[in-house]
Amino acid sequence: DTEVTQTPKHLVMGMTNKKSLKCEQHMGHRAMYWYKQKAKKPPELMFVYSYEKLSINESVPSRFSPECPNSSLLNLHLHALQPEDSALYLCASSQGATGPAGEQYFGPGTRLTVT
Amino acid sequence: AQKVTQAQTEISVVEKEDVTLDCVYETRDTTYYLFWYKQPPSGELVFLIRRNSFDEQNEISGRYSWNFQKSTSSFNFTITASQVVDSAVYFCALRGDSSYKLIFGSGTRLLVRP
Numbered sequence: 001d002t003e004v005t006q007t008p009k010h011l012v013m014g015m016t017n018k019k020s021l022k023c024e025q026h027m028g029h030r031a032m033y034w035y036k037q038k039a040k041k042p043p044e045l046m047f048v049y050s051y052e053k054l055s056i057n058e059s060v061p062s063r064f065s066p067e068c069p070n071s072s073l074l075n076l077h078l079h080a081l082q083p084e085d086s087a088l089y090l091c092a093s094s095q096g097a098t099g100p101a102g103e104q105y106f107g108p109g110t111r112l113t114v115t
Numbered sequence: 116a117q118k119v120t121q122a123q124t125e126i127s128v129v130e131k132e133d134v135t136l137d138c139v140y141e142t143r144d145t146t147y148y149l150f151w152y153k154q155p156p157s158g159e160l161v162f163l164i165r166r167n168s169f170d171e172q173n174e175i176s177g178r179y180s181w182n183f184q185k186s187t188s189s190f191n192f193t194i195t196a197s198q199v200v201d202s203a204v205y206f207c208a209l210r211g212d213s214s215y216k217l218i219f220g221s222g223t224r225l226l227v228r229p
Contacts (some may be wrong), residue, residue, distance in 0.1 A: 031215075040222075041221075042206055042219035042220065042221055042222055043160065043206075043217075043219060045215075045216055045217070048215045048216075050215070055215060056198070056215050056216070080190075088158050088162060090158075092160075097215045098212065098213050098214060098215060099212055099213075100148065100165075100167060102148070102194060102210060102215070103148075103150070103162065103165050105162055106152070106159060106160035106161075106162070107158040107159065108157065108158060109158040109159060111158065
């Protein structure tokens with residue numbers, strides 16, 4: 001089973017709202033990722049968690065706050081977003097973060113619109 | 116520095132035609148991994164294949180085949196007898212052995228017309 005689930009599928013939020021995106025995997029993977037994808041562009045890495053610890057933050061603004069409560073769950077907390085943050089947010093997981101085990105499996109994404 | 120180039124922005128073919136998607140990469144790592152992902156209109160990135168840098172064997176999976184050539188730093192993807200369901204954006208990606216980060220190409224949008 002190579003399934004990563006994400007909720008919600010779609011989210012519309014105002015610039016003063018606080019919301020969270022959720023990601024879950026039950027493959028026993030120890031690395032999880034958040035990506036942002038704008039239309040007609042490749043995904044851009046935002047954060048990497050390895051063994052529930054934040055390993056990489058690609059200079060993401062603090063209005064995005066990741067959280068990894070356990071090895072199966074990854075959240076992305078959103079606060080005071082800007083309209084330019086509207087994008088598809090993809091979660092991925094891999095068995096390990098580096099080496100041959102770093103093959104990433106992606107969820108279906110959350111399409112976020114900031115008004 | 117690492118880089119992946121997919122020079123074909125869009126390709127349009129008629130169903131049952133064969134189509135090849137090109138991917139050229141740059142890396143200084145001696146051990147690295149190459150990937151192809153498919154992104155249909157629904158948005159999910161679907162993993163298709165991983166190829167290790169030390170394994171230059173070509174691979175075939177049904178109508179899909181991949182040609183890895185280290186000498187030209189290319190990892191091309193061919194779909195034989197294309198179908199409408201193959202319509203999607205295809206991304207080639209690269210990761211160094213000790214790196215967390217997937218380096219994506221800009222993607223090739225494939226349209227298969229009936």
